Amino acid sequence: MSQTEESTKKKTSRTMKVLKVLGILALTGIVLTTVLVIYLYATSLPLADNDRNSRLFDINGEVIATFSSSGKDSTPVKLDQIAPELKEATIAVEDRKFYEHYGFDIVGVGRAILVNIKEMSMAQGASTLTQQLARNLYLTHEKTWSRKIKEAVYTAQLEMNFTKDEILQMYLNEIYYGHGAYGIEAASQLYFGKSAADLTLAESSLLAGVPKGPTYYSPYNNMKKAKDRQKIVLSAMVDTGDITQSEADTAYNEMLDIKPQSERKTNEEAPYFRDYIRNVVVNELGIDSSRLDHGGLNIYSTIDMRMQQAAEDTVARIMDPKSQLQVGLVSIDPRDGYVKAMVGGTNYLTSQYNHALASNRQPASSFKPIMYLTAIESKQLTSVSLFESKPTVFHYDNDRKTYEPSNFGEKYLGWIDMRKAIAVSDNIYAVTTLMQIGYEPVIAMAHKLGITSSLSGVPSLALGTSPVSVFEMASAYSVLANEGQRNAPIAVLKITDAADRIVYKVPEQASEQVVDPASAYVITNLLESVFDTGGTAHRVAGKLARPVAGKTGTTSSDAWMVGYTPELATAVWVGYDEGKEITTTESRRAAPIFAEYTEKALENVPPKVFPVPEGVTSVYVDPTTGKLAGNYCENRRLEVFLRGTEPAEYCTEHYAEPEQDSTEQDIERERDDTWWDHFKNWWTK
Template identity: 65%
Template sequence: MQRLTRSGGKKPRKRKWLFIKCILSAGLLGMCAMGIMLLYLFQSELPLADSDRNSQLLDQNGNSIAVFSSGERNRISVTLDEISPWLIQATLAVEDRQFYDHIGFDIKGMTRALLVNLKEMDKVQGASTLTQQLARNLYLSHERTWSRKVKEAMYTAQLEMKYSKDEILQMYLNEIYYGGGAYGIEAAAQMYFGKSAKDLNLAESAILAGVPKGPTYYSPYNHMKNAKDRQLTVLSALVATGKITQSQADEAYAEMLSFKSQKQRTTADQAPYFRDYVRGVVIHELGFDEELLEHGGLRIYSTLDMDAEKAAEVAVTSELNGSEGLEAALVSIDPRNGHIKALVGGVNYTQSQYNHVFATTRQPGSSFKPIMYLSALSSGKMTSVSKFSSQPTLFHYDENRKTYSPKNFGDKYLGEIDMRRAIAASDNIYAVNTIMTVGAEQVIELGRKMGITSPMEAVPSLALGTSPVSPFEMASAFAVISNQGKKITPVAVLKITDDKGHVLYEAPSPKAEQVVDPAAAYVLTHLMESVFDTGGTGNRVSASIKRPVAGKTGTTSTDAWLVGYTPELSTAVWVGYDKGKILGTAESHKAAPIFAKYTEKALEKVPPKIFPIPDGVVSLYIDPTSGLLATADCPDKQLEVFIKGTEPKEVCAEHGKGKGESVQPLPVKEKPESHSWWSDLKRWWMD
């Protein structure tokens, strides 16, 4: 057998070429694998991220006002051009100077960090780029494992492939944590300095750019010295990169900064009580999954008017400021379409998230009376000139087996009065006489039609508002009166879209149900306007309201109310204590000024309008003493309105010779749309 010897030289050459082929093949396979991996990463979707997938709540103008998230994160997203250039430059200088030049990984920086760490035999230096930090914050935990490092590299590559550098930088500045619950530069700017990110100056930018490295350690609220030392580092980095001069750095470092008080810091979400209410509507009424709401990137288009909402919040806080433990609720609905325009569920959301707007444990007191009077007017059993004697009375009911003896506030009794005087003065005796005449069951039936869903007990005291209801129910019911007897179900959510803009839900067009005769609703409105006239229980705030308004106060030992409306808004205001503490005299008068302040501010850009007068209304001069048609001899004449067919036909014979002719009724016509002189006009009209 022949053998190959070393001298033949064939075997070493074969091995050499075989080695080269293996190297080339491995390199080719590696390149193919890398290409396949890059293609896979490019085509693969990035996982959901809490920050950019939180569903947003938008107001009636399409502006984002809140996010839905299980965490207590203070976050407001802004675009890159809404951020101060100083902040952008400071962040790049101290965090990632080569950001616009690398592909997501700073190879030089990583090598340098590796050498330093090997020298020190410890991890003393890192080299994460902004893209790596973003990938980590968006998609990963902060555990130090090899699997997390691999995922971080993959997500970093995907971010660089799918987004431009500006988009990555914008996402980073909206995502990074600045301490104190503030995620993103806009929330941080608002929290620390009470201003927008676009208005930050160099000194403020240098402070904030330094915080993310250690949000607790470098927080000016926690360690001012550390924050100033870090600010100096940031300013030095800006000088080193040529973005500012040393003189600018020195001036910025020496600047005295005005930080917002920690007590002034609140959640970035606006209208938090409304946000919580919408959350419940979306999940429980519209059937959306909570996980989808939390992380599905939905956009919830709502009815909220932020101008009205801010007016409501200011009205509540300004009146209750310094009143320890005193709570309030305000809800305002546009009666013409059912849109909820403002909703304040309490005085301070950070202290109590309980939404008093939907609390059904509060007695409405006399604010419930208009529902009963509307029932009386609609039935035809009573008119605005129907009279009862206001005096201590023992009422018998339940087939005379039970008795009820109501009292007027302060034991003040007015003698024989009509419905207008009874409403203005909130007379309890007249009210109970009315429910005894109409029947409690009929009042309950009408209340149900108008939107009262809480249980109502068919007893005489129902007339005085002893059956608890919520402010939401009261605003809904009064909206029916304002809307000429038409009920439109209140709505908060108009549309929901997914993260790609596809419509997932759209509210149906509002359907108006005529539950009360328009003429009856107008007659009651005309009577309720007297609540704000001289002698009315709302007179103390009449000077603050410069437009036609109708309403009713209500006071119990523990609850104060004012529920009222204009043609544009139906608003319920409640004030009281959570534990049922007795209200003092001053506290019981808080609801009316809240209503007045809110109504005027919310409608300051809306010209005053009168309540439209429907068909079927008759306007007549009445002698207030007899309740009959006034004559020229009657010393006092009162303009009153009636449902056509219920007006008095007899002429007053108590004055002059008793043979005077009736004064001709005024034609029903529109009044000028102004109210700086509204009360004077009404008095002139009735003279």
């Protein structure tokens, strides 16, 4: 064999060996790739962050909110509920080959690898829509090799498990558009106050440019940069053939109606209540916050979304969103203590501070019923006890200090009884009452009713100068609505884990009789007068089609309306965060909110009178003397008392000879007279 032939044979042998090795490597690669594909296809994707979030249910078992440490504002929508222009704009500027690749842009990946090798770091990445979705759902945004490997795995799994339209839908519902808005629906509502389905080309192209840099390209932060980015998006759409250059120019020059951030509404239901539940679950029930955010818990609450919506709608209608004036509302079912509705402010997105729970508000005259209840139950005073309403200096602390309250508008009515004092909210009568019965019994009564805040034993306590919360006032009044029985407020009924195992269940609680039923009824009857002619809530009486008891309260910086029916106790507060003084017009918003909300919340509930318990008696009295009404007392009224505290003497100040012709009213009065009245009239004649 010649040297040439031998050399050729050796080359052929080496070539065959190389080909064999390459074949083995290729086969191995195919096998490994096949195994990898099968493994990825068979392996479940991890739970996305929003899939692990615990859920909040209302009283009817409907999901109303999720718990997330990120505080996402998101409203998922279907792909066909998103404007076609927005989908086209997003694909054109973010991933033109979206419908062609399998999750990776090979050219882009190669370019990124070269840059990263050169920089010896993760300086650049290739981001298809699928990769961005994988990162947002399952990973952090740190630039490390391990994170990129995980991202690649999850990207491949997404492509294997979902169609392109499903991936695009998930992406558009997940991507961040700035200012707390996650997903296109939240972004569309935020920037344009409309649904994503109604976006125009101009609006779509502006929004599609924001995710590249939500802070940098936000039209709220820099309109010029947002418009520059919009031009890039429109040019990309022209390049992909989605629109013409003429359409792009028209869209760019279109004047956009971007809504002020002050008009922004949250997409989550009952956000203040959700935050309250977080506090209850973590701080009262002892469940770790991380478990609440990522443990897949199901929290079943007492909130009634029909009532909650009524509360939110009423507040939105009556309060001015452009004003800094704030509001707090809490509504409790007195029969079981269930918290039915909670509004903590005018707009959750502009202020997450829950004014319904803030314990730094003076309840003003809405505190007076607690004091009058104390006086009635102790039998020291009755509804016809008379005090003089006049400028008065009160001495206290062993006469070392003085207190000189005044009535609103410096109006003093002379001698009045408790019913009149409550109806017109007379301050002199109130302080006189407190000085007679003492501070400690009133403070003790407040605590029995559910007031947990510290109360100061000073004369101004009668006028509600010790701060409390809206929640406390609703709880206290619920006792009056429930015939003196207290049910501690309940918001969480049950908590289960992802496997539906009980984590917590509210213990059964029996109602506690903290106030005599007869006393509770008498104060309720007196509080109904607040809505009568001359009462401080008379102007909203026409909005109420059922028996209601309640009390207004006003300071220079706070306005209250707290009241109840047999089925619902509600407290409403209106004021400023800074303690700024409220105007007369502003102070008149609390009562209408209470009245309109109460009627909406109970629209399906027939009106019901407050039941009269044992131990209550009713007699006709003369309010000017506080005595039993005689035949000729012109202003007689039927008054309620604890049995045994009603007046025993008859009025002797209104005797006059009757006219020859009795009126119909005289005849009716004679029918109401007792045998003692007839005997006394005969004797005096």
